[in-house]
Amino acid sequence: MPLCKECKKFFPIKEDPNKGDCVQRVVDPRQAYYKAKPVGADMDASSCSSFEKK
Template sequence: MANCAECKSFFPIPESEDDFEQGKGDCIREEKDPKGKFWLSKPVMSDMPADNCKYFTKKLAN
């Protein structure tokens, strides 16, 4: 079962940040509409299931 941590849109919060929490991250995705491109960001946890997320895209291995 995939989770947010395996998604290319998942960005962990760095330990140096005030809102750092183990496993916490931001889901950051580029969207497009007739006026142009923009970014959407929302807080997620690394262990949240991604199976029902239509935006899930597996992160490439580092």
């Protein structure tokens, strides 16, 4: 089972590596941006369409 911490887009928090941000590049019809969502390092990423193994 893939975990968030195994993904390229996962950036752990130094003080608490069990938590981190999932950072993704988005290009919508008007603008481009980076978005971040808090996730747990050991969260199940098996249903995540954005998962990219490190």
